[in-house]
Amino acid sequence: MLKEERKKLGLLCLLLFLMLCLLAFMMVRTVQEVRNFQQQNKAVKAKDVSTIRSWMTVPVVSHVYEVPEDYLYRELNVHNTSATRHATLNVLANTTHRPVDQVIKTLQRAIIHYRQAPPSFQPTLPLLNGYQYGYQYLPPTSLYYRREKGDE
Amino acid sequence: VNIFFLDALQQYGYPALWLIVFLAAAGLPISGSLLLFASGAFAALGDFNLFILFPVALSAAVMGDNLTYFIGRRVGISLVSWLERQKRFRFVTPQALEKGRVYFRRSAAWAIFITRFLVVALGGPINLVAGLEFYPYYRFLVWDISGQILSVILSLGLGYIFAQSWEEVASVFGAASTLVLALLIVVALSIMLVRRLRQKKPQEMAAQSSSEGVDTPLDDGERAVEKRVFSGTLLSVSSCSVSSSVPEKDGAAMASEGGVYAQNCKKSSGTIPENLPMKTSKPTILILTTHTGGGHLNLAQSLKNLLEPCYTVAIVDPQSPLVERWYAFVSRRWLGFLTWQYAFTNHAPVAFCYQFSLTLLSYGRLRKLIARVQPQLIVTTHAMLSYAIARANAHQRHPVPLVFQLTDLGELHRTWFAEKHADAYLAPTREIFAQTIAQGIDCRRVHLTGRPVRAQFLDIDIDVELSSDARSRTLTAIGFDPVILTIFLQGGAKGSAGVERTIDSLLNIGVSVQIILAVGNNAQLAAAYANVRQVHPLPFTDTIAPYMAAADLIIGKAGASFITEAIMVEKPFLVTAFIPGQETANLRFIEQHNLGWICLEPLVLQELLLKIVHHPALLAEKIEAIQAYKIWNKQVNQDVRVVIDQLLSEKRGQ
Numbered sequence: 001m002l003k004e005e006r007k008k009l010g011l012l013c014l015l016l017f018l019m020l021c022l023l024a025f026m027m028v029r030t031v032q033e034v035r036n037f038q039q040q041n042k043a044v045k046a047k048d049v050s051t052i053r054s055w056m057t058v059p060v061v062s063h064v065y066e067v068p069e070d071y072l073y074r075e076l077n078v079h080n081t082s083a084t085r086h087a088t089l090n091v092l093a094n095t096t097h098r099p100v101d102q103v104i105k106t107l108q109r110a111i112i113h114y115r116q117a118p119p120s121f122q123p124t125l126p127l128l129n130g131y132q133y134g135y136q137y138l139p140p141t142s143l144y145y146r147r148e149k150g151d152e
Numbered sequence: 153v154n155i156f157f158l159d160a161l162q163q164y165g166y167p168a169l170w171l172i173v174f175l176a177a178a179g180l181p182i183s184g185s186l187l188l189f190a191s192g193a194f195a196a197l198g199d200f201n202l203f204i205l206f207p208v209a210l211s212a213a214v215m216g217d218n219l220t221y222f223i224g225r226r227v228g229i230s231l232v233s234w235l236e237r238q239k240r241f242r243f244v245t246p247q248a249l250e251k252g253r254v255y256f257r258r259s260a261a262w263a264i265f266i267t268r269f270l271v272v273a274l275g276g277p278i279n280l281v282a283g284l285e286f287y288p289y290y291r292f293l294v295w296d297i298s299g300q301i302l303s304v305i306l307s308l309g310l311g312y313i314f315a316q317s318w319e320e321v322a323s324v325f326g327a328a329s330t331l332v333l334a335l336l337i338v339v340a341l342s343i344m345l346v347r348r349l350r351q352k353k354p355q356e357m358a359a360q361s362s363s364e365g366v367d368t369p370l371d372d373g374e375r376a377v378e379k380r381v382f383s384g385t386l387l388s389v390s391s392c393s394v395s396s397s398v399p400e401k402d403g404a405a406m407a408s409e410g411g412v413y414a415q416n417c418k419k420s421s422g423t424i425p426e427n428l429p430m431k432t433s434k435p436t437i438l439i440l441t442t443h444t445g446g447g448h449l450n451l452a453q454s455l456k457n458l459l460e461p462c463y464t465v466a467i468v469d470p471q472s473p474l475v476e477r478w479y480a481f482v483s484r485r486w487l488g489f490l491t492w493q494y495a496f497t498n499h500a501p502v503a504f505c506y507q508f509s510l511t512l513l514s515y516g517r518l519r520k521l522i523a524r525v526q527p528q529l530i531v532t533t534h535a536m537l538s539y540a541i542a543r544a545n546a547h548q549r550h551p552v553p554l555v556f557q558l559t560d561l562g563e564l565h566r567t568w569f570a571e572k573h574a575d576a577y578l579a580p581t582r583e584i585f586a587q588t589i590a591q592g593i594d595c596r597r598v599h600l601t602g603r604p605v606r607a608q609f610l611d612i613d614i615d616v617e618l619s620s621d622a623r624s625r626t627l628t629a630i631g632f633d634p635v636i637l638t639i640f641l642q643g644g645a646k647g648s649a650g651v652e653r654t655i656d657s658l659l660n661i662g663v664s665v666q667i668i669l670a671v672g673n674n675a676q677l678a679a680a681y682a683n684v685r686q687v688h689p690l691p692f693t694d695t696i697a698p699y700m701a702a703a704d705l706i707i708g709k710a711g712a713s714f715i716t717e718a719i720m721v722e723k724p725f726l727v728t729a730f731i732p733g734q735e736t737a738n739l740r741f742i743e744q745h746n747l748g749w750i751c752l753e754p755l756v757l758q759e760l761l762l763k764i765v766h767h768p769a770l771l772a773e774k775i776e777a778i779q780a781y782k783i784w785n786k787q788v789n790q791d792v793r794v795v796i797d798q799l800l801s802e803k804r805g806q
Contacts (some may be wrong), residue, residue: 011766016345019334023331023335030324037321040317053316060194063760064316
């Protein structure tokens with residue numbers, strides 16, 4: 001009886017030890033996740049283009065990085081339709097047969113270019129599509145819409 | 153997989169969300185909460201409306217949970233019987249299954265609630281088991297909806313707030329959930345280990361002693377516990393302690409809000425109840441109280457003494473022992489929190505929410521308790537139990553009359569009025585009577601019955617006790633000089649009375665005084681003053697009233713019970729400490745009725761005592777007012793039984 005009891009006690013100790021290990025591991029993981037979140041949040045606040053994710057849609061990217069939607073569609077070589085407006089970058093990449101990373105890179109580059117020297121925009125009232133923060137996109141100039149070979 | 157669902161979410165909107173969350177809740181291995189984080193983020197970025205998302209997500213989650221619950225209900229029995237018959241998995245024995253089922257029944261509500269938002273992966277299996285166990289559907293629904301509301305608000309809210317970083321937030325949340333789960337398991341395992349080690353020790357000793365042929369001696373701790381469980385009727389129903397005839401306990405402790413008595417009524421959770429009130433010809437009255445301070449228990453005991461000749465009375469503390477420990481901790485070390493809590497919950501809407509959440513915690517326990525005791529009438533002496541017991545009683549097939557014995561002297565806390573339809577409200581003072589009616593309680597249900605006191609204070613022949621002979625006898629017996637000013641000082645077993653400071657002031661007053669210090673079971677306090685000539689540490693005694701009667705003045709914390717007992721022995725009460733908030737109005741009460749003095753500062757205390765020593769007329773003036781109050785209180789106390797009789801006869805008439 002006592003032997004059986006000791007066996008159970010040993011098993012309990014082992015289980016406790018394993019759970020303590022798991023606890024320590026989870027503590028480390030939680031701290032890492034928190035740090036990761038802090039970094040990401042910092043980048044988001046700085047509107048860093050590295051925070052573009054495959055779950056975003058073009059209107060979301062346009063909204064977050066304050067870049068005209070049509071400009072982004074043009075950069076992606078995609079028509080601005082109802083279907084594409086609700087398509088995530090992942091879906092857009094699938095439909096245009098491109099890797100999703102490439103789609104993200106194209107957008108990142110476009111946003112950086114736009115920030116460096118934005119093309120001319122004219123204010124318009126009322127808003128035509130509700131997403132453009134009071135600006136309507138004008139036809140592109142050759143400087144900003146020269147497609148790069150790698151994007152094709 | 154998640155990318156696929158996110159794409160679906162963006163392309164098909166709310167219907168897709170509903171379907172995904174429904175499937176996740178139904179137990180499919182999909183992370184529903186991740187989708188909710190994403191939906192919250194999409195709402196922040198303009199793609200969804202948060203106010204539509206909430207009902208969509210909630211309804212989907214609840215429907216999914218219901219589906220698995222009903223599946224469990226349908227196929228559960230055959231599944232269990234198969235598991236019991238099968239031989240493949242040796243560890244799934246019928247005994248283990250039964251143990252698991254018993255454990256689930258015990259903590260099903262918490263399991264359902266927590267798995268909605270914390271350990272979401274276990275949600276599906278828990279729903280199945282709940283169905284399998286035929287866990288009451290409406291209770292399942294209540295806990296499920298409560299948990300899911302919290303879950304949906306958390307997920308959508310965090311997603312919405314941290315829109316672009318929702319993935320990282322979800323990861324943090326997931327990691328933190330697992331961490332909490334691991335922590336809970338570690339705590340549970342540690343408790344199991346400690347219990348096993350404790351069990352092992354006596355077993356080994358027993359084995360050793362039986363082999364040697366001698367009796368196993370109890371260790372000091374066990375002896376102490378054995379001593380504390382008094383003559384046999386303190387029971388426990390899971391975590392409820394039931395006392396069908398709690399004997400008169402140490403008066404010092406009872407009188408003192410320090411609650412030595414409360415400390416002695418330790419609950420032995422987990423034991424099987426043995427001595428529930430026997431069915432007699434007398435109707436059974438169930439008095440609910442808590443161990444938070446000595447006052448509520450004291451009041452319950454007083455009511456019991458009053459009703460015992462005609463009824464079988466059971467005093468029960470249905471709260472978890474943790475509540476008592478928590479109260480002891482905050483009253484000792486975190487008084488500010490207690491004050492804040494009192495003020496915060498002293499508003500009707502907050503009081504209602506507070507009572508509602510307390511009801512969620514204790515409802516099941518109270519239902520079980522009522523089913524076991526089967527009382528003909530229920531009385532509660534604690535506001536925190538009032539709403540929960542009203543709900544538990546109302547949901548009985550045959551509700552019994554419910555009586556609220558209001559506790560405070562000067563001001564009533566709003567939590568008493570979360571429930572406004574009790575059958576009777578017993579007001580201890582005129583002030584409380586007026587406040588209760590002002591709260592909109594039907595005046596036919598409010599009765600001015602005074603503050604009941606324990607039998608020893610009613611039975612005491614005050615003329616005899618106050619005679620110089622009796623006084624001399626009592627004081628001489630403890631080595632005191634009857635000629636010197638004697639003070640009865642409440643020790644405060646729970647440490648909230650700040651007694652050391654008061655004793656220092658009293659001993660340095662410049663004239664000779666002697667102090668009867670009621671220490672209860674506070675051994676540390678007793679030891680500290682054991683060798684001080686002017687102080688007599690008074691440990692447990694069943695009859696504290698003669699000691700209080702032998703003193704010239706009673707000093708202590710402004711607890712309602714202690715003040716009332718001082719009135720009963722016709723002694724002025726000097727307040728040196730109080731719990732801000734709950735006892736503030738008691739100070740006003742003492743001053744308004746001329747029952748004593750308030751001296752919160754040592755210098756003021758010294759000054760006043762010097763005055764009393766030089767002008768004994770000051771005491772006489774107070775005693776006159778006290779006697780008038782005592783006569784009134786004793787007189788209206790008789791109405792308690794009248795009210796109870798009336799309620800019971802009305803009930804019988806129905």
